[in-house]
Amino acid sequence: MGKENLGEFEELVLLMVAVLKDCAYGLAICDEFKAQTGRVATIGAVHATLNRLETKGFVASTLGQATKERGGRRKRLFEITASGKKALLQSRDVKVNLWTQIPDLSIQKI
Amino acid sequence: MGKENLGEFEELVLLMVAVLKDCAYGLAICDEFKAQTGRVATIGAVHATLNRLETKGFVASTLGQATKERGGRRKRLFEITASGKKALLQSRDVKVNLWTQIPDLSIQKI
DNA sequence: ATGATTTATTTTATTTTATAGAACAAATAT
């Protein structure tokens, strides 16, 4: 039994998969990651993480069809599983709960 | 320049430090971690992480006084720094923002 | 049709985080 909690990068990648819905594949996730977090994720890191998430059962993948655009080879499309959703919700709930215990920290200081 | 983002375990340990306020030291953090997350963190892992957080500037530590209870040797007390608070808020904001983009996932299914 | 370009995944190597457990230290209790 592999552990069922998500690493920091794993959690973000999984959120990107959920946000991108039916357009979630390696490069798109990589771009979305940068757009959403401001951080740069290398494509190798994203794919390694997607593979890990798949063996953990948090995502499932299928091969899409090639598109007629230049270089548009077949994409490996990912979607979040029920188990993946559960892991995301659990991870969020623990933190939301902790945040309610430190209300002073929540106040944005300018 | 070390990177400024928090790992998963680092983030949770930092939240425990914030929750425990002036009572944040190794063993207490370890216990709080279990109470809050349900997961078991070994004391070695907690201290290793606290040291890492300190070199990153997210926590600061001071030696407390020994208490008169049995075995009550001096504790190393940790407190979150301004930079640590900023890192926590940033980490939270990115995720909160992502969650608003997947409202369907937020609906708790029974 | 063949070589260049583009989109895309896979592979390999290294560093950083995380986990586990033992060792060590300093206090009180008996």
Added chain:
DNA sequence: ATATTTGTTCTATAAAATAAAATAAATCAT
């Protein structure tokens, strides 16, 4: 003294994250 309790530090290993290069399959231009 020595046993027990609370506490930190050290060491070794496994897992996750990062970086960069290699490979693959499609289109475009000639």
